[in-house]
Ligand SMILES: Nc1ncnc2c1ncn2[C@@H]1O[C@H](COP(=O)(O)OP(=O)(O)O)[C@@H](O)[C@H]1O
């Protein structure tokens with residue numbers, strides 16, 4: 001279980017990118033974080049992964065992780081599939097995936113099992129294991145990026161706009177895969193601008209605006225909400 | 236024909252030296268975009284460590300080389316930690332100035348500690364080997380073979396081990412590497428250690444063929460930079476191929492055209508290649 005209380009992030013002297021954010025992901029949940037460009041989704045994810053300093057509390061399974069280093073956070077079970085994928089373009093897909101299991105590298109069997117699981121979830125990836133990751137199509141690269149995060153065998157998976165730049169059909173396939181990962185027991189926190197698609201697979205959601213949570217509720221309640229409809233679904 | 240093979244041998248010896256030095260420079264540049272102008276002076280320091288290992292501590296040639304590698308690897312780590320890491324997010328010109336500063340610091344240190352004299356590095360491998368009418372010293376053959384072994388070992392490490400893969404991962408995407416739990420700072424230290432260690436090995440290998448002095452780093456660093464530009468900034472195979480191209484251009488150009496213009500011919504070849512391939516032989520990415 002992830003519990004964030006009063007989270008703040010500030011870059012330099014500018015007005016804070018995040019302020020007073022409270023957010024929870026309970027065991028088994030898929031939670032979506034909605035918000036327009038610049039609302040603070042990526043900052044929240046970077047703070048969670050320990051890439052940028054933050055104020056407030058971030059508790060994961062009863063441990064304060066706000067000041068931990070990225071490697072320690074991954075080892076505790078939080079893996080991120082970042083915005084823009086951040087793959088290693090000249091390395092083979094297989095090496096990208098194996099590096100995803102870096103913190104668990106001593107557990108050889110677990111790594112092989114995770115690799116098999118990723119290949120089963122994304123059959124396209126299995127065919128491309130030897131290609132350089134940078135040579136793949138955008139949709140396939142997204143699968144590799146999600147796969148790389150799964151290789152860490154996380155308890156909580158953070159996905160930062162996985163549908164960005166993908167054709168509608170691929171968006172659906174990607175989010176189906178996310179739903180499947182969640183059904184298998186992994187908690188998911190999914191940042192999206194594509195609210196319609198995200199709410200169709202999430203249990204609950206939060207709406208960020210200018211670094212603050214302005215709305216939260218169940219997925220169905222948010223789907224009906226006028227503000228969400230107007231801001232994101234374009235109804 | 237005889238002359239041709241003799242020059243081939245010389246080219247291989249000098250190419251092996253250039254390759255080991257340029258590789259370290261390319262690794263550091265490729266992973267951290269640091270143009271380490273002090274690299275030639277790490278090479279010089281390595282030569283002195285091995286020299287004192289052999290002449291003062293009497294530890295023998297190979298142990299002295301090992302000692303030089305270990306000491307220089309530590310120097311590399313300290314350099315990364317104290318000088319280059321604090322400049323990680325500073326403008327590139329600051330990094331360049333820092334590297335040049337380290338160069339002059341090491342140069343002065345060597346002048347004061349070791350004196351400016353040229354010194355002869357004693358080698359136990361000074362016998363001459365005759366083979367099919369060709370003449371080589373044992374040391375020349377050792378340089379070629381040891382460089383080949385080190386390069387194969389480095390390739391194996393980079394391509395076949397997960398720790399080696401973390402170097403390429405950090406080079407290609409530092410943020411991505413941090414996200415999978417690789418500590419980019421530790422990788423940077425490791426790369427500096429390998430880079431300086433290779434320079435020390437190169438210096439120990441070649442020291443007994445040429446002489447050692449506090450300024451021996453200057454020519455080598457110029458050539459190593461030319462090589463990594465030719466190879467494609469930061470490319471490891473590019474550094475190796477570029478090293479042998481430069482060395483052969485020097486040895487053959489010096490023999491068949493004019494020994495006075497040896498360096499001019501060699502750099503002329505580089506300029507010519509760069510005219511057709513401006514980003515170098517193995518340019519990375521886009
Ligand atoms: N590295 C940075 N330096 C300075 N400001 C930043 C940086 N990253 C993001 N910001 C600012 O923080 C705010 C939130 O950005 P971000 O977290 O990227 O939002 P989102 O992911 O929702 O688009 C924006 O105003 C953005 O300009």
Ligand SMILES: [Mg+2]
Pocket residue numbers: 038041042043083160161
């Ligand atoms: Mg973002």
